[in-house]
Amino acid sequence: MKRSEIKNGVAELLSITVGRPITGNESITRESEPTWDSLKHVQLILMLEERFGVQFSEEEMAGLRDSDEIARAIEKKSEA
Amino acid sequence: MEALLLRAVVEDDVEAAGHGDDELVEVFVSVAAAFGAAGNVVKIVDAFDFKGDVATAFNESEIAARIVDARKVQDAAVGEAHELAVPHWPIMMTRAGGSRHRKDITVKARAEAIRGELARRRGIGYNREIGSTMPLLNSIEEEIRAAPSVRRADLLQLSEPPGLREVRVQVHRNYAFELVGSVVGPFLWLSGLRPVFVYGDYDDSLSFSNVNPDAVQMIALDFDRYGEKPGTKEFGEWFAGRLRNLRSKTDKPIIVCNWASVDGRAEKFNRDLERIAERLPSAFTWNVAGILQEMGDRFFDERTTVTGTRLSNSASIEMGRNLGLVRLPSALLPRIKAVAVDLDNTLYDGVLGEDGASGIRISAGHQAVHQELLRLRGEGVFLAVLSKNDERDFAELCEKRADFQIKETEFSARSIGWHSKADGLRKIAEQLRIGTDAILVVDDNLGEISQLRAACPDTPLLHSQNPEQTLFWLRHYPALNGYRAHGATALRLNDLDASRERELLRATTTEADYVREMQIELTYALNPMSLCGRLAELSRKTNQFNTGLRRFSEVEVARSLEAPEHFTIAIGMRDRFCDSGIIGAVFARKDGDALLIDEVAISCRALGRTVESPMIALALAPILEEHRLQDVAFRFREGPRNLPARMWLAAFTGAKEINDGSIIRISWEEVPQREEHVKASVTARWENLAG
Numbered sequence: 001m002k003r004s005e006i007k008n009g010v011a012e013l014l015s016i017t018v019g020r021p022i023t024g025n026e027s028i029t030r031e032s033e034p035t036w037d038s039l040k041h042v043q044l045i046l047m048l049e050e051r052f053g054v055q056f057s058e059e060e061m062a063g064l065r066d067s068d069e070i071a072r073a074i075e076k077k078s079e080a
Numbered sequence: 081m082e083a084l085l086l087r088a089v090v091e092d093d094v095e096a097a098g099h100g101d102d103e104l105v106e107v108f109v110s111v112a113a114a115f116g117a118a119g120n121v122v123k124i125v126d127a128f129d130f131k132g133d134v135a136t137a138f139n140e141s142e143i144a145a146r147i148v149d150a151r152k153v154q155d156a157a158v159g160e161a162h163e164l165a166v167p168h169w170p171i172m173m174t175r176a177g178g179s180r181h182r183k184d185i186t187v188k189a190r191a192e193a194i195r196g197e198l199a200r201r202r203g204i205g206y207n208r209e210i211g212s213t214m215p216l217l218n219s220i221e222e223e224i225r226a227a228p229s230v231r232r233a234d235l236l237q238l239s240e241p242p243g244l245r246e247v248r249v250q251v252h253r254n255y256a257f258e259l260v261g262s263v264v265g266p267f268l269w270l271s272g273l274r275p276v277f278v279y280g281d282y283d284d285s286l287s288f289s290n291v292n293p294d295a296v297q298m299i300a301l302d303f304d305r306y307g308e309k310p311g312t313k314e315f316g317e318w319f320a321g322r323l324r325n326l327r328s329k330t331d332k333p334i335i336v337c338n339w340a341s342v343d344g345r346a347e348k349f350n351r352d353l354e355r356i357a358e359r360l361p362s363a364f365t366w367n368v369a370g371i372l373q374e375m376g377d378r379f380f381d382e383r384t385t386v387t388g389t390r391l392s393n394s395a396s397i398e399m400g401r402n403l404g405l406v407r408l409p410s411a412l413l414p415r416i417k418a419v420a421v422d423l424d425n426t427l428y429d430g431v432l433g434e435d436g437a438s439g440i441r442i443s444a445g446h447q448a449v450h451q452e453l454l455r456l457r458g459e460g461v462f463l464a465v466l467s468k469n470d471e472r473d474f475a476e477l478c479e480k481r482a483d484f485q486i487k488e489t490e491f492s493a494r495s496i497g498w499h500s501k502a503d504g505l506r507k508i509a510e511q512l513r514i515g516t517d518a519i520l521v522v523d524d525n526l527g528e529i530s531q532l533r534a535a536c537p538d539t540p541l542l543h544s545q546n547p548e549q550t551l552f553w554l555r556h557y558p559a560l561n562g563y564r565a566h567g568a569t570a571l572r573l574n575d576l577d578a579s580r581e582r583e584l585l586r587a588t589t590t591e592a593d594y595v596r597e598m599q600i601e602l603t604y605a606l607n608p609m610s611l612c613g614r615l616a617e618l619s620r621k622t623n624q625f626n627t628g629l630r631r632f633s634e635v636e637v638a639r640s641l642e643a644p645e646h647f648t649i650a651i652g653m654r655d656r657f658c659d660s661g662i663i664g665a666v667f668a669r670k671d672g673d674a675l676l677i678d679e680v681a682i683s684c685r686a687l688g689r690t691v692e693s694p695m696i697a698l699a700l701a702p703i704l705e706e707h708r709l710q711d712v713a714f715r716f717r718e719g720p721r722n723l724p725a726r727m728w729l730a731a732f733t734g735a736k737e738i739n740d741g742s743i744i745r746i747s748w749e750e751v752p753q754r755e756e757h758v759k760a761s762v763t764a765r766w767e768n769l770a771g
Contacts, residue, residue: 016236039258042386046259046393047233061386 001052001078003071009051010071017044022067029066048074225267225405226552230397238266244274247412248295251277252326254284256388257300259396260403267404271413271558275404286322293330296411298366299323302390303339303349311345320356327360331635333411334363340372340379361612361634364564366407371398401556410562414621416540417514418462418493419453419554420505422523423469423477426544428484432469437477442484445547450485452554457490459565460572464493464508466521471496492576501528502535512576513684520557522550564613571661575685578657582689591690592761600691600762603652604699607641611650611662615641618665618681623721625687627714627729628679632667645670649699653686660685666699674711674745675704680725687724693732697757698764704748713745 007024014022017040018033030036036044045061048054048070054077056064064070224234247268251257261277268275278295284305291297309315326334338353339346350369357363372379372395381392391399424431427449430440457463463486465474474496478488493511495504501523509516517538523529524544532539542557544550555561586594605611616634619626632640640646651664663686667679680696700712714729718740726738734752735744748754 013233016233039262042259042388043232043236043262045386047231047236050231050233050393058383058386061383 001075003075006052006074006078007067007071010048010067010074013044013047013051014067016047017041027067031065052078054078221266225270225401226549226556229394230401232263232393232397235263235266235397235400238269240265240274241269244269244272246276247273247408248276248278248292249298249408250292250295251279251298251300252283252286252288253279253298253300254282254305255300255302255390257298259387259389259391259393260300260399263397263400264404264408267401268408268558270405271409273408273412275408286319286326288322288326288329291326291329294332295330296332296408297326297330297334299326299334299336301337303346304341304343304390310339310343310349316349316352316356319353323356323360323363327363327635331362331633334360335366335407335411336363337366337368340368342372358564361616361638362411364407364411364562366403368399371395371402374398405556405558406562409558413559414518415563416461416520416557416560417518418464418508418512419456419520419522419560420464420466420493420495420508421453422521422525422528422544423465423467423474423496425524426522426550427486432473432477437473437480440477440481442481443547445551447483447485449547449550449554452551453486454490456554456560457573459563461560462492462512462514462573462576463490464512464519465491465496466494466501466504466508466523467496468498468501469496492573500535501532505532505536505539513579520560522554571659572685574658575660578655578660579685579688581657582655595690596761597656598689599656600689601654602691602695602698602762602764603654604764604766605650605652606703606766607646607648608650609638609641612638612641614662615648615650615665615667618662618683619667619679622681622683623719624684624724625682625692625728626679626719626722627677627681627716627725628667629717629719629722630667630679630715632679637667640667640669643669647675647703649703651682651695651699653689653695655689664695664699666696668700668703670707670709671713673709674713675700675707675709676713676715676743678715680714691760691762692728693753694757694760694762696732697751697754698762700748701758702766709748711745711747712751713743715743717741 004024011022011024011026014028018028018035022028028036030041042061045056045064049056052074054074056073060073064073221238224230224238227234249261251261258277258279261275261279264275264277278292280290284301286299303310306315323334323336334357336353336357338350346369350365350367354365357365375395375398378392379395380390381387381395382390384390389396421427424433424440428440428442428446432440453463467474474494475488477484478486493508495507497504501521505516505519505521509519512519515538516536517540520540520542521529521532522542522544523532526543529541529543532541540557540559542550542553582598585597589597608615613634616632616637619630619632619637637648640648647666647668647670649664649666649668650662651666653660653663660683663683665679665681666677667681668675668677670676677700682692682695686692686695703709704712712733714733716726716729716738718726729735729744730738732751733744733746734750735746738744751757
């Protein structure tokens with residue numbers, strides 16, 4: 001899967017998560033988005049797994065804190 | 081790894097469990113510890129400390145899984161069916177995959193299309209109100225809701241339609257139910273309801289210390305957390321006690337998840353739980369174990385440290401779908417009473433008038449639909465045919481095609497001809513003596529569906545494009561499934577057939593002979609707790625013959641059944657044609673030297689036999705005599721359809737004027753024709769059904 005596809009997919013799911021449009025080029029973090037709370041975070045992880053067919057460990061789930069990190073993690077898992 | 085805070089989410093209007101009541105519970109001396117720590121047993125000194133031992137993914141200050149909406153439609157939760165207007169039912173559009181009409185579009189492609197469309201709308205500030213009326217959007221939305229593996233992201237992008245009623249659901253739980261609660265909305269919206277979930281702390285002890293009496297109550301427990309205890313008698317008694325305690329705090333429905341586990345004791349526990357719930361008014365079990373059975377290994381996900389639940393994403397979604405489409409609607413809404421099905425391209429492929437009985441094609445999928453319809457019939461739902469066809473062709477189909485699995489006689493009503501479907505629907509409603517809003521119409525023709533929608537806006541509709549989707553929606557259509565069966569539902573089918581024979585008798589006899597020849601037997605039971613549910617149903621559902629329109633909930637009926645100097649009478653009726661079951665209810669109480677009758681409710685199935693006055697006189701006479709009461713006083717409330725009750729009350733009491741809200745009081749001695757009523761040609765007996 002291309003990096004741009006991953007970034008756009010992540011952005012789409014982040015849009016649902018934070019409740020506003022996010023573009024693939026935009027970087028956001030949990031700290032910068034007050035609506036990105038822990039329930040939303042768990043939901044985001046589950047949606048990412050649905051969308052990209054990957055699975056995160058508990059450590060990874062807790063550690064993913066921004067859009068770039070998420071995109072990189074999916075890219076890495078997709079390559080594996 | 082980030083250390084996630086071990087705190088439960090506390091919703092703003094429900095405080096942490098802090099002051100439990102007396103039944104709290106020695107059984108909680110030891111409880112299996114938090115998720116992810118199997119085998120680790122925590123000693124609980126104070127049940128309230130327990131909440132601190134439960135792991136959760138959510139941060140202390142966060143409000144989870146709450147669908148926030150500034151609009152306050154109703155302050156209270158929707159808890160009684162009568163308070164609800166029948167929702168404007170959605171048209172269930174079905175999936176295009178496999179359909180005759182849109183074979184070129186795959187489900188996957190359409191799902192992609194909706195994602196793109198929803199993303200586009202987010203970007204341009206999409207107007208939900210306009211969008212909700214777009215048929216294409218509805219079509220795709222229904223595909224998403226019915227998909228075998230529906231995706232969380234797709235659900236969370238669906239647009240909430242306008243005009244929904246808020247229903248508060250207070251969840252008492254010991255795990256993160258938020259992942260279920262967050263996807264219930266898109267399903268419950270189809271019932272015209274918008275859920276607002278209210279979460280307290282995790283509480284294995286079920287302290288119920290801050291019950292919101294206006295909210296539907298849900299108990300969602302992971303029973304595996306209780307270790308060895310759930311299989312014990314002690315635990316069962318404790319749990320039943322906690323349910324009774326919760327029941328005493330609110331009149332709203334209580335929904336209890338059963339034990340979804342591979343543990344062998346779960347099956348017996350769930351049977352016992354069913355019995356416990358049946359004994360409590362307006363308490364329902366939710367068969368989560370059934371969802372586990374269908375999903376198998378996919379049900380669990382042990383990454384509990386972060387998610388706070390052993391439910392997998394798929395299981396959470398499936399539970400949300402079941403809760404939103406089946407469990408909550410069946411606890412809150414009156415049941416759909418009939419399913420009227422089209423024939424061509426709905427119960428088979430082909431056109432009967434052109435292909436003939438031998439030419440139409442009945443697939444295994446169609447046969448599954450037939451079986452599903454028969455299952456519903458077995459639960460007391462009428463089946464009807466609503467088709468533009470020729471009666472003779474239909475008769476030939478039923479006669480010649482063994483693979484058409486529904487017998488002609490199993491359709492309780494029919495409208496087969498060339499008039500409009502709306503007219504046909506009204507005809508069926510008349511035959512079944514129910515409203516058009518209580519009939520689900522299943523039809524493959526979108527044009528017909530649209531016309532019905534315009535002519536009968538309150539009628540629930542299901543657009544059938546292929547058997548698989550039709551089957552799904554027959555199993556999941558809101559207010560059609562999930563109801564507790566009782567005797568009255570099965571008797572209703574027989575009664576309808578008998579009514580035709582009664583009409584024939586009536587046409588050929590005088591009125592006096594008619595009553596005599598019917599050989600009517602009336603059975604009375606005073607304060608019968610075992611009939612609590614049926615009595616509440618009569619109060620809530622009867623429209624034509626209901627004097628008080630009090631719409632008593634099951635909990636209110638249970639209360640009056642036990643209250644001193646209250647007389648709640650169940651009336652059963654049978655005649656030479658059939659047993660109609662419990663068809664009448666009288667809710668009365670002592671008021672000085674009068675018997676104050678809050679409500680008389682008689683099922684429309686019992687009307688037309690001209691015995692309403694004897695029926696009520698025979699119910700009241702022994703109570704008046706035993707308690708030496710001089711007067712009878714009837715409360716009257718006017719509704720849109722209870723003119724028959726008003727006319728009866730005027731005739732029974734001799735009152736010339738009966739206004740909305742008035743109490744008609746009269747000396748029993750002065751009731752016109754009192755003697756004739758109690759000496760009518762009917763047999764009456766009292767039974768002890770107090771259990």
